[in-house]
Amino acid sequence: MGYGMAGSLLRGGHQVWGADVNADAVARLQAEGASGGLAGALGGLDALVVVVLNAAQVEAVLFGAAASVAAMRKGAVVVCCVTVAPEFARAMAARCEQAGVLYLDAPISGGSVKAAAGRLSVMASGSAAAFAAAGPVLQATAEKVFALGDAAGMGSAMKAVNQMLAGVHIAAMAEAITFGMTQGIAPERFLEVIPDCAGTSWMLENRAPHVVAGDYRAHSAVDIWPKDLGIVLDAAQAAGFDAPLTAAALAQFKAAQAMGLGREDDAAVAKVYARAAGLKLPGEG
Numbered sequence: 001m002g003y004g005m006a007g008s009l010l011r012g013g014h015q016v017w018g019a020d021v022n023a024d025a026v027a028r029l030q031a032e033g034a035s036g037g038l039a040g041a042l043g044g045l046d047a048l049v050v051v052v053l054n055a056a057q058v059e060a061v062l063f064g065a066a067a068s069v070a071a072m073r074k075g076a077v078v079v080c081c082v083t084v085a086p087e088f089a090r091a092m093a094a095r096c097e098q099a100g101v102l103y104l105d106a107p108i109s110g111g112s113v114k115a116a117a118g119r120l121s122v123m124a125s126g127s128a129a130a131f132a133a134a135g136p137v138l139q140a141t142a143e144k145v146f147a148l149g150d151a152a153g154m155g156s157a158m159k160a161v162n163q164m165l166a167g168v169h170i171a172a173m174a175e176a177i178t179f180g181m182t183q184g185i186a187p188e189r190f191l192e193v194i195p196d197c198a199g200t201s202w203m204l205e206n207r208a209p210h211v212v213a214g215d216y217r218a219h220s221a222v223d224i225w226p227k228d229l230g231i232v233l234d235a236a237q238a239a240g241f242d243a244p245l246t247a248a249a250l251a252q253f254k255a256a257q258a259m260g261l262g263r264e265d266d267a268a269v270a271k272v273y274a275r276a277a278g279l280k281l282p283g284e285g
């Protein structure tokens with residue numbers, strides 16, 4: 001999603017620097033017009049957009065060896081698009097504020113396709129100054145920006161609600177498409193019928209085609225969900241709230257990881273159900 005956002009910023013006429021552990025991704029972005037050498041450019045940035053896997057990586061980028069915040073100018077903004085716990089977002093905002101840098105808690109939704117099209121949904125919270133500083137980034141990358149409060153944390157809280165639903169819906173799709181197979185319903189027929197019926201969901205319509213095609217190249221990997229649903233369950237526990245459906249979905253994603261499917265597309269959770277039932281999914285011969 002970070003690569004898609006960077007491309008959207010380039011198309012929006014912005015000067016963009018990219019950094020990634022994947023050198024090939026950086027080279028491709030530079031071939032499309034991005035500048036090189038992010039480390040040396042930090043002091044001149046208006047905004048640093050962080051799109052990594054988890055809270056530990058966010059902290060490493062901002063305050064670890066990269067020391068990005070220390071190198072940024074006063075009044076520049078960190079736009080953190082990562083799914084993290086609300087309290088972590090608040091902590092990062094406080095540390096940025098101490099350094100004179102603004103922080104927008106801005107988790108994203110829409111997947112790699114909408115990221116590449118500049119049509120993400122952003123669940124954002126932060127000061128008015130942070131929103132203003134991040135405005136050009138949001139305009140280039142988002143179709144909808146939901147302003148959820150004047151302090152970091154509420155954006156991440158809303159993303160937790162979204163991830164609760166998204167993770168449950170993916171697991172439910174996997175359960176339904178494989179259950180259908182036990183009833184003589186081919187995955188292709190499932191995909192033909194269910195999107196026009198009341199049982200559909202955005203996740204079903206987006207992920208079921210991956211199962212039907214037998215294509216598990218990761219757009220959103222299985223590995224993301226134990227982290228994201230773990231955040232949801234931690235928040236629920238802290239609130240004294242029972243979330244049994246989320247816990248059940250998390251168990252299925254963990255089972256997929258245990259099967260070695262962590263780097264596959266999250267639709268691969270269907271393989272957990274299929275193997276337990278002795279079924280062969282499309283493309284498995």
